[in-house]
Amino acid sequence: MTYIKTLGAALLASVAMASAATACEITFRSSDTHPDGYPTVAAVNAMGDMLEERSDGRLCIEVFHSAQLGEEKDTIEQTQFGVIDMNRVSLGPFNNIIEETQIPSLPYIFRSTEHMHNVMDGPVGQQILDAFSDHDLVGLAFYDGGSRSFYNSERPITSIEDLEGLKFRVMQSDMFVDMVAALGANATPMPYGEVYSSIQTGVIDGAENNWPSYDSSGHFEVAQYYTLDQHLIVPEVLVMAKSTFDALSPEDQELVRQAARDSVPVMRELWAEREAESEARVAGVEVISDIDKTPFIEAMVPVYEKYVTSPVLQQMVLDILATE
Ligand code: GTR
Numbered sequence: 001m002t003y004i005k006t007l008g009a010a011l012l013a014s015v016a017m018a019s020a021a022t023a024c025e026i027t028f029r030s031s032d033t034h035p036d037g038y039p040t041v042a043a044v045n046a047m048g049d050m051l052e053e054r055s056d057g058r059l060c061i062e063v064f065h066s067a068q069l070g071e072e073k074d075t076i077e078q079t080q081f082g083v084i085d086m087n088r089v090s091l092g093p094f095n096n097i098i099e100e101t102q103i104p105s106l107p108y109i110f111r112s113t114e115h116m117h118n119v120m121d122g123p124v125g126q127q128i129l130d131a132f133s134d135h136d137l138v139g140l141a142f143y144d145g146g147s148r149s150f151y152n153s154e155r156p157i158t159s160i161e162d163l164e165g166l167k168f169r170v171m172q173s174d175m176f177v178d179m180v181a182a183l184g185a186n187a188t189p190m191p192y193g194e195v196y197s198s199i200q201t202g203v204i205d206g207a208e209n210n211w212p213s214y215d216s217s218g219h220f221e222v223a224q225y226y227t228l229d230q231h232l233i234v235p236e237v238l239v240m241a242k243s244t245f246d247a248l249s250p251e252d253q254e255l256v257r258q259a260a261r262d263s264v265p266v267m268r269e270l271w272a273e274r275e276a277e278s279e280a281r282v283a284g285v286e287v288i289s290d291i292d293k294t295p296f297i298e299a300m301v302p303v304y305e306k307y308v309t310s311p312v313l314q315q316m317v318l319d320i321l322a323t324e
Contacts, residue, residue, distance in 0.1 A: 024052070024060035028244065030086035031069040031079070033192050038216060039274050040088050040143055040236060041065045043267035047238075051259040059252060061086065071191035073172045080136040082243035090145055090236050091128075092171035100131040101237075102307050103316045107179050107300045108293075110233040110320070113144065117268075119323045120235050124316055129237075138245045140238045140260035144271040145210060147230040151219065152206025153199055156288050157227040160184065160295045169195050169207040175307050179231070182299050192217070199223050208232070212271075215278035220285050227288040229296050238263075 030048075032041050041063055048061030069075050069084055072093045079087040094101040103109065103124075110116040119125060120142040129139030150157055152166055163185040170176035172189040180187035188204055192213075198204045199222040206223045208231070214220050238260055245253060308317050 023057045025058040027060045027062050028085035028240070029069070030061050030063045030088065031075040031084050032063055032065045032088045033067045033072055034065060035216060036065045038065070038212065039267055039270035042270055043143060043263045044086070044088055044238065046266045047259045047263035050262055051255060054255050054259065055252065059255065067193055071193055073191065079239060079241050082136075082241040084241065085244040086238065086240050088143065088236060088238045090171060091234050092173045092176065094237070095173035095175050098131050098135055099313065100128045100316070102175055103313055103320065104128065105173065105175060105232065105234045106307070106317070107231045107303060108297045109317070113147070113233065115323065116233050116235060119320050122323060124319050124323070127316065132239055133242065136242045138240045138242055140240055140257060141264050143236040143238065143264065143267045145234050145236045146212065146271065146275055148208045148210050148232040148234065149226060149228050149230050150206060150208045151214060151223045151226040153223045154205050154225070156225045156286055157229070158288055158291060160299060166205045169198060169204050175303065178306060179300065179303050182302050183296065195219060196222060210275070211278040211282070212274045215282050220282040224285045225288065226282070226285050227291060229291055229293060231296060
């Protein structure tokens, strides 16, 4: 009898647990290339907590971190098809699909992180978020992506001349291939997850990224020269599949939009902390911080000429330059 009672109690407990776990009516599957605990993952989790609370437990988010759902370019396609509900990615892999995303991805377009925040929080940011709707996506919010700099396994880069002949991995964006070529080096677009082994085996000499990615990916172990040329400040974006969004009531759509907006300050705080932590963690690498950026900036003229073509894009550049 006691045995039956114990069994019954255990059964009841597991049923209760199961129903608590299935309390969510809808669980949005969200993709991220970064590991658990990385600021982007933590920010989408924070958005999920807000959404769950504000919808009385009906709307939830499950983040599939560490590229469990695939590399960024593939997950973007799957999000457009509605196979994945949400995606947090860099704007870089959107460059070949949505031309407006090229503008904040232009080298040296932002003077500082603060400048980037002011632009992305303003009308240009909204214009870019709106552009996603023509591509089966809903743009929800922008996150920080720090500033990206070159690192390699061969030699310290102290000037533009030192880049000559080196082979760098770039995100899958034609504009970044041209950016590296304009600096006298060679670029290979490739998924993030292949970079470590490609540097290790000598397929490429290096890549470019921000402190937290250089750290968390372990790239600092195989490419120990990091040059603070800070050629890109590319924002990251959180998008939802249009089909997922359209299936929601207008009230729930607004809950999603608002929770995404409210996750931005959370992300910014986590990002600032993580940048400092990562910089300290990779302390064994050779950091070249005393570098004249002027030749790098001047070398970017052909990139602007090639990509800032239409009057709409030209106006976006002017608006960004005019933003404080
Ligand atoms: C990181 C970014 C990722 C991914 C990666 C890359 O900084 O957060 O979304 O784009 O760079 O270089 O592929």
